[in-house]
Amino acid sequence: MSTTSKQRTIKKTMSYSGIALHMGVRAHLAINPAPVDTGIIFKRVDLDGAPTVKASAENVVDVRRGTTIASRSGAAVSTVEHVMATLTANSIDNAIVDMDGPEPPIGDGSALPYSEMILEAGTVELDSEAEYFSPSKPIYIEEDYATSVLLPCDEFKITCMVDFKGTPLGTQLYAGTITEEEFAENIAPARTLCDYRDLEQLIAMGLVKGGSLDNAIVINDGAIISKEGLRFPDELVRHKVLDVIGDLSLIGKRLKAHVITVKPGHSTNVMLAKKALESIS
Numbered sequence: 108m109s110t111t112s113k114q115r116t117i118k119k120t121m122s123y124s125g126i127a128l129h130m131g132v133r134a135h136l137a138i139n140p141a142p143v144d145t146g147i148i149f150k151r152v153d154l155d156g157a158p159t160v161k162a163s164a165e166n167v168v169d170v171r172r173g174t175t176i177a178s179r180s181g182a183a184v185s186t187v188e189h190v191m192a193t194l195t196a197n198s199i200d201n202a203i204v205d206m207d208g209p210e211p212p213i214g215d216g217s218a219l220p221y222s223e224m225i226l227e228a229g230t231v232e233l234d235s236e237a238e239y240f241s242p243s244k245p246i247y248i249e250e251d252y253a254t255s256v257l258l259p260c261d262e263f264k265i266t267c268m269v270d271f272k273g274t275p276l277g278t279q280l281y282a283g284t285i286t287e288e289e290f291a292e293n294i295a296p297a298r299t300l301c302d303y304r305d306l307e308q309l310i311a312m313g314l315v316k317g318g319s320l321d322n323a324i325v326i327n328d329g330a331i332i333s334k335e336g337l338r339f340p341d342e343l344v345r346h347k348v349l350d351v352i353g354d355l356s357l358i359g360k361r362l363k364a365h366v367i368t369v370k371p372g373h374s375t376n377v378m379l380a381k382k383a384l385e386s387i388s
Contacts, residue, residue, distance in 0.1 A: 113232040114200040116140045121224040125212030128173075128186060128299075128322065134212045136190070138224065141201040143235040146359060147194055149176070149184045153207045158182035162191055164357040164380035170373035174354055185210045188353030188373070193221040195356035196290035199230060200237055216298035216322035218349055222291050241363035246382050253368070253375040257383060260365040265351060268369045269344045271326065279344035285352060294352070296338050297345035303327035351376055358383045 120139045127134040141148070147162035158180035160166055169175035173186035190211055194202060204211075214220035246257040266282040283289055301323050324343065325332040339345055351366060354376030368375070 112236055114143055114235045114237045115198050115230045115232055116142075116145075116201040117199060117225060118229040118231050121228045123212055123214070123220055123224055125214055125220070126322075127208065127210035128213035128216075132208065134210055135207045136211045137205040138190075138194075138221075138228070139203045139205065140231070141203045143201065143233045145201040145203065147191065147199075147202050147204065147356075149182065149187065149204045149206060151182045151184070151207075151209070152205045154181060156180075159203075160184060161359075162187065162357055163359050164377055164384055167357065167377050167381075170377050172373075174357075174373050174377060176357075183209055186213070187211070188350050189214075189218040190221055190353075191356040192349050192353030193218045193225055193290075193295065195352055195361075196222075196285060196294070197225050197230060197287050198237070198361060199225070200361070201233065213299075213322045216324070217346070218295040218353075222295035226291065238360045239363050240358055240360040240383060240387065242383065242386060246379060246386060248375050248379045248382065250375050250378065253370045253372055255366065255368040255371055255375050255379050257379055258365040258367065260363055263362045264365040265348050266365070266367045267344055267348050267351060267371060269347055270370065271343065276326075276331065276341075276343055279341040281341065281344045281348050283348075290352070293339070294345055294349050297342045297349055298322070298324055298333075298338070299346055300324040300326060300343050303332075347371055355380050355383075358387075 117140050120137055122137040124135045148159050150157050150159045160176050160178035160182040166176040168177045174188050175185040176187055177183035241259050242257050248255045263285045268280050270278045303325050351371055354373060357380045
């Protein structure tokens with residue numbers, strides 16, 4: 108994260124098009140500069156009146172296979188975590204994200220396309236102080252197999268452990284400070300994963316219509332199926348860290364905290380973000 112205390116936005120509008128993971132349709136997205144205190148706003152330009160929804164944990168309505176936010180105005184956007192992680196990791200406090208449908212392009216299953224967009228666009232400081240959140244005491248969440256805690260810290264750090272028993276991946280651990288450079292080089296390129304046994308259920312739910320080995324890693328009976336092979340030996344835990352960053356960005360402030368999480372998912376990530384918001388209010 109940037110050490111600057113000023114709010115930031117991007118210097119110029121950047122666009123990206125591709126296939127939506129779950130709907131399987133062509134999707135277009137544009138990230139636009141925004142003034143002080145706007146926050147991150149998603150705008151559904153395909154709907155009458157171009158309704159908007161603010162990126163906030165208070166607006167989360169679904170956490171199945173991705174994080175979905177919606178507003179009373181009728182704007183709903185799913186799978187926001189990769190876009191949000193990229194904006195947060197680059198200390199972008201204000202932006203308006205135009206979308207022509209309910210789901211952004213999945214790209215290659217990572218946040219790399221969005222990270223490259225932001226690096227190309229550049230950022231600019233605004234004439235107002237950035238807001239930070241650091242918990243005054245530990246914030247703890249436990250749900251089924253997952254455990255997460257948010258601790259006070261003078262920087263944004265994540266320690267994450269996952270376990271893929273029965274696969275060559277085994278137990279994976281990530282521990283690092285989330286800077287712009289760390290995100291761009293070691294987190295953004297990590298792709299999403301799916302257990303082959305879950306595919307039938309996802310297809311029955313009408314999801315993953317745009318899924319393929321071009322945008323996902325599949326685990327099947329201990330085998331790792333990937334079109335290009337793994338980008339990192341521990342790529343799967345890095346992708347979990349990507350999701351943690353994206354979901355916790357819904358707190359709406361830059362983080363000065365240490366996140367320690369075991370087997371995280373969107374549900375526990377969002378629960379942690381909501382509990383953080385409760386502590387602020």
